[in-house]
Structure formats: C-alpha cells, structure tokens
Amino acid sequence: MPSVLVVGSSVGGSIAADTLRDLGVETILLERDLNYVKPCGGAVPPRAFTDWNLPQDLIDRKVTIAVVCSPHHYTEFPVASSKPNPETDYIAMVRREKFDRYLRDRAVSKGAELIEGKLERIEVTERGVRAVYEDRRQKTHTLHADAVIGADGAYSTVARSLGLPRLPMAVAYQERIHLPNRLMDYWAERAALYLGDDVSPDLYAWVFPKYDHVAAGIGAGAGRTQHARQLLSNLKHKLRHLLGDGVSLKFEAHHLPMHPRRHLSYDRVALIGDAAGLVQQTSGEGIYWAMRSGEMAARAIAKHLDAPTQANLRRDYDARWWRAYRPTYWFLALLQRISYNSDLQREIFAHMCDDPDVRRLTFDSYLSKHIAPAPWIVQLRITAHWIATAFQEWRRQRRAARPAAAVPSR
Numbered sequence: 001m002p003s004v005l006v007v008g009s010s011v012g013g014s015i016a017a018d019t020l021r022d023l024g025v026e027t028i029l030l031e032r033d034l035n036y037v038k039p040c041g042g043a044v045p046p047r048a049f050t051d052w053n054l055p056q057d058l059i060d061r062k063v064t065i066a067v068v069c070s071p072h073h074y075t076e077f078p079v080a081s082s083k084p085n086p087e088t089d090y091i092a093m094v095r096r097e098k099f100d101r102y103l104r105d106r107a108v109s110k111g112a113e114l115i116e117g118k119l120e121r122i123e124v125t126e127r128g129v130r131a132v133y134e135d136r137r138q139k140t141h142t143l144h145a146d147a148v149i150g151a152d153g154a155y156s157t158v159a160r161s162l163g164l165p166r167l168p169m170a171v172a173y174q175e176r177i178h179l180p181n182r183l184m185d186y187w188a189e190r191a192a193l194y195l196g197d198d199v200s201p202d203l204y205a206w207v208f209p210k211y212d213h214v215a216a217g218i219g220a221g222a223g224r225t226q227h228a229r230q231l232l233s234n235l236k237h238k239l240r241h242l243l244g245d246g247v248s249l250k251f252e253a254h255h256l257p258m259h260p261r262r263h264l265s266y267d268r269v270a271l272i273g274d275a276a277g278l279v280q281q282t283s284g285e286g287i288y289w290a291m292r293s294g295e296m297a298a299r300a301i302a303k304h305l306d307a308p309t310q311a312n313l314r315r316d317y318d319a320r321w322w323r324a325y326r327p328t329y330w331f332l333a334l335l336q337r338i339s340y341n342s343d344l345q346r347e348i349f350a351h352m353c354d355d356p357d358v359r360r361l362t363f364d365s366y367l368s369k370h371i372a373p374a375p376w377i378v379q380l381r382i383t384a385h386w387i388a389t390a391f392q393e394w395r396r397q398r399r400a401a402r403p404a405a406a407v408p409s410r
C-alpha cells in the first residue's frame with residue numbers, strides 16, 4: 001500500500017499526518033526527539049482551534065488587550081474585529097510542550113506510525129523515496145515511502161537532501177519568567193510588542209503571558225544574532241517594573257526563516273511550515289501557517305499518491321497556496337520593511353496603532369488569516385493619517401536632534 005513519510009512531528013507535521021490519516025493514507029511520522037519543545041512565544045489565532053477542531057483547554061491564556069510600545073509612544077487597545085465578538089476576538093496563548101503533544105497524539109490515535117529517529121538524508125528515485133535515519137542509539141535504519149512531507153523546521157534535512165539553499169534567517173531568543181501574582185495579574189490578558197534599537201533593531205521584542213509565567217523575547221535579523229543576549233537583557237531592564245521580581249525558568253532560542261522558498265514541491269516531496277520558509281515576516285507568526293500548509297500539502301499528496309510528481313504537487317499545493325495567501329505574505333513583508341528599521345518608522349507604526357481603521361483591519365486580517373479588504377475611503381483616511389504622522393514625527397525628531405542654542409554670555 002502506498003505510504004507517506006512525514007519528517008518532524010511539531011505543529012505542521014502532526015497536522016499533515018492527521019490529514020493523511022483522515023484520507024486513509026498509510027503514514028509514518030519521524031521525529032528526532034519526542035521530548036523536544038520548540039522555542040516559541042505560543043501565540044495562535046483562535047481560528048486554528050475551529051479549523052482543526054482543537055479543544056479549548058489547550059489555551060493557557062486568552063489575550064484581549066494588545067500593547068504596542070515604541071521609544072516615544074505607548075498604546076494599548078482591545079483585540080476586536082469589525083464585528084466584535086468576545087467568543088472569537090482574542091489571541092490564544094499556548095505552551096508548545098502541551099499543544100504539540102496533543103496534535104502528535106491525535107495523529108497517532110488516528111493510525112500514524114510514530115518513529116523516534118533523526119533523518120540523515122532522503123534519496124528520491126522514480127519508484128519512491130528512500131529515507132535514512134538514526135535512532136537514539138545512533139543505529140542507522142532505512143525507510144521506504146512513496147512521498148515525503150518535509151516538516152522538519154528551519155534547518156530542514158529534507159530540503160538539504162534536495163540540494164536547496166538555506167533560507168535567510170533571523171534569530172528569536174526568549175526567556176520564560178515566573179512572576180509573582182501581582183505582576184502576573186497585569187499580564188493576564190495582555191500581550192505586548194516593543195520596538196526600538198535597544199531591544200530589536202530590525203524586528204520586535206515581546207512579552208506573552210502563559211499559564212503561570214510569561215515569555216519575554218526578542219527578534220534579531222541576520223547579522224545581528226550575536227547581540228541577542230544583550231537585546232533581551234535590555235528588554236528586561238526596560239520592563240523591570242513589570243518583570244522585576246520574576247524567577248527565570250529557562251532560555252530558548254531558534255532560527256526563524258525570513259523568506260518563503262521559491263517552490264514548495266518537488267518530485268515526491270512537499271515542504272511545509274518553517275522548512276518551506278512560510279513564516280510571516282512582520283510578526284514571526286508561523287504556527288498557523290505550518291498547520292495550514294501541512295494540511296494543504298497532505299491533501300495534494302493524497303490526491304496524487306499514484307503520481308506525486310513535481311508538476312502535480314505544484315499544481316495542487318504550491319499554486320493553491322499562493323493563490324490563497326500571496327497577498328498576505330506580500331503585504332506583511334512590505335509592512336516589515338517600512339515599520340521596524342528606524343526610529344522614524346517605529347514611531348509612525350506605533351502611532352498608526354491608535355487609528356481605529358488600522359486596528360480593525362489588523363484584527364480582521366489576523367483573525368480571518370486573509371488581508372481584510374479596505375474600501376477606498378478607508379485607504380484614503382489611513383494614507384492621510386500616515387502622511388500627517390510621518391511629518392509630525394520627522395519634525396519632532398529633527399527638533400530633538402538639533403543642538404541646543406548657545407546661551408550668549410553677558
């Protein structure tokens with residue numbers, strides 16, 4: 001019977017395996033380390049819970065207040081779409097140790113065969129795929145499958161076996177901090193983004209609440225990764241009144257791909273999630289996109305199990321993916337380029353978060369996972385607001401940079 005090998009049993013791989021089993025496909029799930037916990041802020045859109053029928057008890061916290069803070073501006077606002085609904089207007093906060101285990105266990109309960117082993121390489125032939133992996137005792141094994149889904153993250157061995165180049169990467173570095181109740185109360189329903197050269201020169205820093213602690217982290221783009229430790233320490237210093245008495249639980253770091261791959265599919269192989277570079281640049285959001293691409297790739301492979309050729313997979317996975325999500329990736333990449341890279345950009349970004357149209361469009365898009373349409377009158381209003389803010393900020397910064405006038409001596 002034809003079978004599919006899914007490499008990596010994190011969010012993307014587990015949803016791919018789950019989907020394949022729903023479609024009656026023999027599935028092998030290969031995971032390097034069953035105790036591995038992916039370093040992650042754990043912010044998930046509520047839509048993931050409805051799309052994949054996930055239980056609410058996976059959610060540690062429901063964030064209903066968003067905070068954005070630039071060097072000179074602080075704003076906080078409710079997580080609310082254009083049709084406010086307390087049932088669905090929130091950002092779910094999960095712990096990956098719990099969330100990923102649930103997804104993997106569900107795929108296994110549907111019949112996916114789980115193997116703990118580290119993929120060394122795959123070899124694709126006309127007749128199938130040969131996968132070589134090492135078990136925990138460093139013994140080498142070989143597996144045969146008809147197709148492979150590469151869900152093995154940013155350093156994907158599947159992609160490397162195909163001779164694909166490494167993607168441009170940022171690094172995300174975070175600390176989990178246990179806080180006393182009085183401070184945890186402040187964070188109970190808040191998630192905060194911090195912008196500034198001192199905490200994240202080209203991305204952003206964050207504090208996200210978890211069940212009994214917070215995750216405070218920073219993003220650092222290529223070429224700045226060696227400063228990650230210092231940036232996190234600056235963030236903690238800046239927030240000492242809100243994190244001060246906390247007890248450090250652990251530090252976590254991982255690379256984040258900063259650009260999608262040109263192609264997601266090859267003969268008998270589909271790449272998903274971080275292995276395909278499907279993280280959103282502005283937000284670093286990758287969980288939903290790994291799950292969504294896992295499902296879409298699994299459906300395409302199941303449809304073409306008798307002939308999982310590059311052409312068939314590109315038609316039913318790549319083309320459908322980009323038809324659905326190209327505007328989202330394009331817009332968020334643009335936003336990253338014009339929002340985080342200088343103090344002027346950061347101040348404009350933070351001020352624009354005061355704009356009711358911007359807030360509404362942001363949450364409509366985040367909650368639906370599609371760029372929300374904006375009527376031309378709204379676009380005009382936002383553009384006018386952006387120009388006025390940019391001008392005011394430019395003037396303020398120019399004034400601040402001007403040397404104080406010399407005081408004439410008597």
Ligand SMILES: Cc1cc2nc3c(=O)[nH]c(=O)nc-3n(C[C@H](O)[C@H](O)[C@H](O)COP(=O)(O)OP(=O)(O)OC[C@H]3O[C@@H](n4cnc5c(N)ncnc54)[C@H](O)[C@@H]3O)c2cc1C
Nearest residue numbers: 008010012032040041042043119152153172273274286287
């Ligand atoms: C610090 C940090 C904070 C983040 N915060 C958020 C957030 O708040 N919200 C959000 O949406 N996204 C966030 N992200 C991004 C998110 O974590 C990823 O986009 C997401 O986990 C990608 O899922 P994936 O299934 O593609 O791969 P991964 O989660 O990276 O999983 C890859 C899996 O493959 C396994 N594997 C790797 N190599 C092999 C091999 N050779 N053989 C077998 N198995 C292998 C790994 O053990 C792992 O289980 C964050 C990332 C970082 C680093």
